[in-house]
Structure formats: C-alpha cells, structure tokens
Amino acid sequence: MHAQLTVTPARLPDVLLNVAVVRPVFLWGAPGIGKSSMVRQFAASLGLECVSLLGTQLAPEDLIGVPTIVDGRSRFCPPEQIARNSPYVLFLDELNAASPDVQKAFYSLILDRRIGSYELPAGSVVIGAGNRATDQALARPMASALVNRLVHVHLRASPDDWLTWAANNGIHPWVVAYLTQRPDHLWSAPPKTEEPFSTPRSWHMLSDVLHSYGDPVDDETVALLAYATLTPKHAGAFRAYLKVARHAYDLDAIVKGDARWPAEPGDRDLLYFLAETFRARLAKELPADRRHASAGVRQFAFRAKAMLVELAEISLEVAQLVIAEGEDGGTLPSWFLVEAARDLPRLVAART
Structure with a gap:
C-alpha cells in the first residue's frame, strides 16, 4: 500500500x-x-x-x-x-x-x-x-x-525519536554516538538479496551483542558484529567511526584547522568515513539559497572549499564523493557547487 x-x-x-x-x-x-x-x-x-x-x-x-x-x-x-x-x-x-x-x-x-x-x-x-x-x-x-x-x-523511522529512546534504554554508547553523527544510517531499504540491513531493531541487536562482549572489543570483533547486523556499507562506516574515536580523529578539529585529513594508506577507511560525515554535514547546514546563509554558514562554506582541496590532495576519488549525488539522490546546494568550481583553482594555487 x-x-x-x-x-x-x-x-x-x-x-x-x-x-x-x-x-x-x-x-x-x-x-x-x-x-x-x-x-x-x-x-x-x-x-x-x-x-x-x-x-x-x-x-x-x-x-x-x-x-x-x-x-x-x-x-x-x-x-x-x-x-x-x-x-x-x-x-x-x-x-x-x-x-x-x-x-x-x-x-x-x-x-x-x-x-x-x-x-x-x-x-x-x-x-x-x-x-x-x-x-x-x-x-x-x-x-x-x-x-x-x-x-x-x-x-x-525517526532518528530523533530513536535516539531519545536509546538514551533512556541502555543502548551502547558507541551506537548512540555513531547515529548522532549519521542519523541517515538508522534505516535502509530491505535489499533484494539475503543479507543484513540496518533498522532500529538491528542497531538494537548490535548494541546488545556489544554489551555482551564488554570492553575492550577488538577491531576484528567489532567488524564481525557490525557486518552480522547492519547494511554492509553502514557496517564499514561504523567500524571506521570506532577507529576515528580510538585514534582521536575528529571532523570538528579538521574544520577548525587543528587537525588534517588522515593521509596514511592504512587510514583509508577513516578517510572515507570522515568524508561521508563531512558531506552529510554540508547537506544539513548549507541552505538551498545562499541568501539564507548566515555569516557563520558562509564562513563554514569557505572553509569547506579549502577542505575539499586538502582532501583532493590525498584522494581525488574521495573528494569527488563529497560533491557527488548522494545515495538518496540528493545533491549539495547548487550555489555551493558553483562557488566550489569557481574558487577551487584559486585555492589550489594558493596552497602551491
């Protein structure tokens, strides 16, 4: 129906x-x-x-x-x-x-x-x-x-409602922290093949098994549990998020200029996770019309273009994922994409 x-x-x-x-x-x-x-x-x-x-x-x-x-x-x-x-x-x-x-x-x-x-x-x-x-x-x-x-x-499904419920029902703090950053990963459409997929119920299951293992949980076990309960892409992102948390990587620090994108080959999954989180933040904070952007948002947009240059120096492919059409068919505001196309050459020249 x-x-x-x-x-x-x-x-x-x-x-x-x-x-x-x-x-x-x-x-x-x-x-x-x-x-x-x-x-x-x-x-x-x-x-x-x-x-x-x-x-x-x-x-x-x-x-x-x-x-x-x-x-x-x-x-x-x-x-x-x-x-x-x-x-x-x-x-x-x-x-x-x-x-x-x-x-x-x-x-x-x-x-x-x-x-x-x-x-x-x-x-x-x-x-x-x-x-x-x-x-x-x-x-x-x-x-x-x-x-x-x-x-x-x-x-x-409503991420806000579920996170409010989770805070009062003993859901594992890793699950709460991850979905606070990636609320769009709470639910995914059931796949046509027989494989796990993300729902509020599957995140609850992941929380239960993480609690059952207790601390510490090694990365291999986290991966096993995540891929056993979640959409594969979400499982990989959750695993990468824990690496971010454990290695003190933080998107806010990169936005402020206090940290850099992880550039080591072994940190590629961290880079993908941070880039996806960066895109989700752009989609959430940038208004559809530039005239509705506050001074703080315009400053964030300018910094975002510089971050794209920094990201492209490490991986052009990952940088392109930030500005590409999302899984849901959504795109970043056209004014930001136009400004990025106009300003990126200048920002690249400034860095070189």
Missing part, C-alpha cells in the same frame, strides 16, 4: 489513543522499525494486556475455534487466548501475510468485534500490523472488504 502521509514513533501513541479506541487500526511499516514494540507500549500505557496473534502462524480454526455440542446444538468455542472477560489490546501482527482464509476469519473480529457468540469486552482495542510488498517481505494482497474495515496508519 502506498503511503500518502506517515507518522513518527513519537506521534503514534497520540494517534492510537484517539483512533484505535474507536476503530480498528492497521499499522504499516518496514521490517524492524518497531511496530510490535510500540503496540505493546501503547497497551501498557492503557493498563491493558497485549495479546499478539501472528498471522503467518494461524489457521482459520485458531480464530473461529472448534465446535462443541451444547444442548444438542453445535457451538463454536473461541480459543482461550482470545476469549477473555477483561478488556485487552488484540494485536494482529503480520495480518496481511496471513492466508486469505485466515484474513477472512478476521473480518467479523475486526468489524463487529465478535467471533461466533463471543464478543470482545467493552474497552478492548484491535490493532493490526504488517509490512509492505515493497519491503521484500512476505505480504499478500488484502481483500477490499478487509482494507475497508481498517484505519490505515503508515509509520516511518
């Missing part, structure tokens, strides 16, 4: 509080961005138990129940997991990955809050969740009758 509008994890509880209490909600989102955990947190905030049913592991009879004879008539007895006397949050996870027969079994539960003669207690909440077909995940088309029974909310 195409997302017209999305919500962040910070906004989701308010949306659920006002919507899910009156109508069943279907929560769309990529794998690993925290849909299940946020539903459980929402249930806890209401003081309700969260009962999770996994669509891919159900058969229709798991919902409808099995017949029993009562007073000479057959009666379907819904499973104990569902048939409760107190209100609760019923979480239908991976609903759109369930077989068509299982999806049909959910119809009356979602629309009428009823299965057979059993009716959900007043105050109960029904929330479904699933991945999109574009996420390379198991997803079946939902029948229009089911689609029309749900309020559809699309969740997106």
